[in-house]
Amino acid sequence: MQFNFDSTEPLYLQVAEQIEEAIFLNSFEEGAQVPSTTEISKQFHINPATVLKGMNILVTAGFLEKKRGLGMFVSTGAHRKIRDKRQTEFYQDYVINLVNEAQKLTLSEQAIIEMVKRGFEAHETD
Amino acid sequence: MKPIKVAHLVKQFNKNRVLDDISLNIQPDTIYGLLGRNGAGKSTLFNIITNRIPMSAGEVTIEGEPIANNDRVLNRIYLMSEGNLYPSRMRVGEIFKLTAGLYQGMDLELVSNLTQQFGLDVKTRFNKLSTGYRSILKLIIALSVDVDYVFLDEPTLGLDANHRELFYDALLDSYAKRPRTFVISTHLIEEIANLIEQVWVLQNGHITINESTEEMLQKGYAITGPTEDVVAYTAGLNVIGQDQLGNLRVNYVYGELVGDRAIPDTVSVSHIDLQKLFVNLTSQEVATVEN
Amino acid sequence: MRTKAAFKYQFQNLLKLLGWSYLWAVVGIVVLPFIFSLILGQADDYSLSSYIPNGLTAIVLTIFVFVTGGMTYDGFKLFIQNGIGRKTYFRSKVYALALIIVLGEAINLVYGALYQRLIGKSGTRLFGLSVLYGDYFKNSAANLLAVLLITLLFIACVAVTGMVIGTILGLFSRRVQVLLIVGIPILMFILLIVLVVLNDQSSLKLTWLWQFLVFIIGVVNDNIHSGHLVVYAPMISGSVYIAVMLSIAYYLTLKLRVPR
Incomplete structure (x- = not known):
């Protein structure tokens, strides 16, 4: 897990995102236990209440489950759920920004589509 | 444990009003950051809350009971300050023993763990310790003593980066095991920014900001x-x-x-x-x- | 209240210091002269009795309670750092000093008895104050008890005097302290000289002061002989003095602060 804290977002959201990312990248596998609030708190010098707040977002989203007395575990199907969520957010997070920037640079719609195609081709030949 | 209530506190040194109408509620089990520039009156505020110096006006109470000379309350508070109040010829080990006796209890296992981790020699006399190790000695006591409120005035004074890391680890570990209130005053704001839940900014004798870290940053x-x-x-x-x-x-x-x-x-x-x-x-x- | 813990710490600390004081007194008064006489080759002339004073332990105890009674600020500092307030600090200190005085007096008794038997010449009294009060009652046990009590009160008076001085000094910074310690005795000395001179010139007769002082130690009229001074007088005046000084010391202790 790699925490890269910047100050643009509240800390608890960053904590949630970092754990989500770790689940998405299979650093934390489904059914496996995630580090405890205390462990994360100590490791990154974050107030445990903040860590807990971040984790609770993931519990609400169904990515993590509390097991009483044992700790937090990655839910079954969490990986898929995260992918679904990110797919839905893809348009908002990436496409809108892409179009905004393209307009500032006076790039045409056609030019952007060409670039996307080129990007996919380059990725395939990797 | 109930909150410590500071109400309309004023401290005047001769004609100089160092603290002017300070009102604060210090809640249980919370980590606070008291931020202020040099000379803003942070240490004075700490010294008044722990009854080391008298206030000019106002009151500091717990459950309506004033803290002045009230052992029941004072014994639940530890203030780590820059001032050296331990007998200068006393050895580190004796200071631990003495503290364990005068406070209602102390986690002696934690004392010995931390002493080892920080490399503090228990046989050294207090006056032979460097500034950094004086801080370390007081920090070890602050984290191990059985109290509900810990006030840390410049806790990392003279500590190198490794020792500071070790301190923050120990602080959070101790806080997780036994939640209690910490009020930290430091100039190394970056190092405690993610640690503190609530921020007080002391400026010109007034508390100008009293907000959760999250709200303040927003x-x-x-x-x-x-x-x-x-x-x-x-x-x-x-x-x-x-x-x-x-x-x-x-x-x-x-x-x-x-x-x-x-x-x-x-x-x-x-x-x-x-x-x-x-x-x-x-x-x-x-x-x-x-x- | 944390009086018990505070008392325990103070008492242990005082006890340790008292032990060291006895030791140093013996070294200073007995061992060193002996070594000197050895060096000078006069060991044969050395006699223990000429070096060991009758009231050795009593002198040590009196100086000890004065000094430790006066060491106020360091104790206060340490106690406030450890979550113990001024009232408890004061109370525990009084208890610890009182117990030390009783204990020290018991040591004086044992020492005096041993001295009488082993070293003393005939006529040595068990207490220094026996000279004044030792024959007041017809019963020797009552006399012993009365003198014991007066001695205890006397040492306590010294202790509370130390406490008041120490607490006053504790209110000031080191610099002012030095000023007071040096200045006040000089002022007192000058005052004394002025009084004596004035007295001699009979412009101001201080006989009333003298009479008052001898009255409170038990010289109630001019026909009293040494040994027969009224024992109740010092008991009452001593108790009053202790009560007054303790009140002053208590009031001043509540004013202590750190940093000063």
Whole structure:
């Protein structure tokens, strides 16, 4: 897990995102236990209440489950759920920004589509 | 344990009003950061809350009981301060023993663990310890002693980076095992920014900010762009500071932005970190002195 | 209240210091002269009795309670750092000093008895104050008890005097302390000289002061002989003095602060 804290977002959201990312990248596998609030708190010098707040977002989203007395575990199907969520957010997070920037640079719609195609081709030949 | 209530506290040294009408509720099980520039009165506030010095007016109470000479309350509070109140010829080990006897209890296992981790020699006499190791000795006591409120005045004074890391680890570990209130006053804001839940800013004898760290950070903005656009956009907002680089201007704002005012394309809005926010909030003090 | 813990710490600390004081007194008064006489080759002339004073332990105890009674600020500092307030600090200190005085007096008794038997010449009294009060009652046990009590009160008076001085000094910074310690005795000395001179010139007769002083130690009229001084007088005046001084010390202790 790699925490890269910047100050643009509240800390608890960053904590949630970092754990989500770790689940998405299979650093934390489904059914496996995630580090405890205390462990994360100590490791990154974050107030445990903040860590807990971040984790609770993931519990609400169904990515993590509390097991009483044992700790937090990655839910079954969490990986898929995260992918679904990110797919839905893809348009908002990436496409809108892409179009905004393209307009500032006076790039045409056609030019952007060409670039996307080129990007996919380059990725395939990797 | 009930909250410590500080109400309309005033401290006057001769004609100099160091603290003026301070009111605070210090809640149980919370980590606070008390931020203020040198000479803002942070140590004085700590010294009054722990009954080391008298106040000029106001009161400090727990459950309505004043703290003055009240052992029942004072024995639930530990203040780690820069002042050296331990007998100078006493050995480290004896100081631990003495503290365990005078307070209602002490986690001696934690004492011996931390002593080992920090490399503190229990046979050394207090006056032979370096500044850093004096801090370490007091920190070990602060974390191990059985109290509900721990006040840390410049806890990392003289500590190197490794020892500071070790201290923050130990602090959070101890807090997780036995939640209690910590009030930390430090100039190393970056190091505690993620640690503290609640921020107090002490400025000109007043508490000017008393907010959760999260809320406070949400109110701090850096507005960056060409000077005219930034100035136009931030007109009427609470601009607390600025940076200028050629025609590029950064205005720092504390408070709400105007929701219906459109952000020009040339201007970018971002949040700033606690240290930057604090520096900008309190830099006017020097400006007024210089003028 | 944390009086018990505070008392325990103070008492242990005082006890340790008292032990060291006895030791140093013996070294200073007995061992060193012996070594000197050895060096000078006069060991044969050395006699223990000429070096060991009758009231050795009593002198040590009196100086000890004065000094430790006066060491106020360091104790206060340490206690406030450890979450113990001024009232408890004061109370525990009084208890600890009182117990030390009783204990020290018991040691004086044992020492005096041993001295009488082993070293003393005939006529040595068990207490220094027996000279004044030792024959007041017809019963020797009552006399012993009365003198014991007066001695205890006397040492306590010294202790509370130390406490008041120490607490006053504790209110001031080191610099002012030095000023007071040096200045006040000089002032007192000058005052004394002035009084004596004035007295001699009979412009101001201080006989009333003298009479008052001898009255409170038990010389109630001019026909009293040494050994027969009224024992109740010092008991009452001592108790009153202790009560007054303790009240002053208590009031001043509540004013202590750190940093000063």
